[in-house]
Amino acid sequence: MPEGPSVKRFQLLTAPFVGQVVAKVGGSSRQRNLKDLKATRLQDSQIRLVLHFDSGGFLVFYNCQIHWCTSPTVEPASDILSPKFHRGQALAALRQPTSICYTLLDQRYFSGLGNIIKNEILYLARIHPLSQGSLLALSALESLLDHAVQFSTDWLHKKLAGKGLHYQIYLKEKCPLGHEVMQGTLGPQDGFKRLSWWCPQCQPRVPPEGNEPKSLKH
Secondary structure, eight states: OOOHHHHHHHHHHHGGGTTOBEEEEEOSOOSSOGGGGTTOBOSOOOOSSEEEETTSOEEEOOSOOOOOOOOOOOOGGGBTTSTTOOHHHHHHHHTSSSBHHHHHTOTTTSBTOOHHHHHHHHHHTTOOTTSBGGGSOHHHHHHHHHHHHHHHHHHHHHHHTTOOOOOSSTTOSBOTTSOBOEEEEEOOTTSOOEEEEEOTTTSOOSSOOSOOOTTOBO
């Protein structure tokens, strides 16, 4: 699934066409009758086709599937790229007695924060993914929030400028300081599991624990 900066970039690029009338339709899709889209107004544009608008502009979509759906509803308070992002609400979520990496992927509090952002900001904040949020210092959680917003914003700006992203820990075998990186599939017992990368030296676990999950590996 795309992360917040990718979705935001898509929204910014397509926003000028919202409300305009589709004057001409083209493309290779066979999942929908393309003629049905003519004279409609753009509301949801995740379609593999070419849309020509009455203003003269056009949009081209590649490698997409066609599905009619309503626009997703996202609370601005939980959107990490929104000026209305509620730090107090996010901070309260992070202070729960659960592994911090599970909370970060909870879209109720961190909409748009995906696996890449999770791994990168935990390394930048020097926090182990399995550290219990309730045991971390408030200053550490505030730092993590700062990194979440800053990293996501920087990533969006790089995407808009056509630049790539340099990872610190994600998919790496060694951290920037040269330490061996651990990799594991982490997630709630009854929830979705995601790959995680972390440096045991730069990101000590809180509280320390000798028995690592079976899924962990070097």
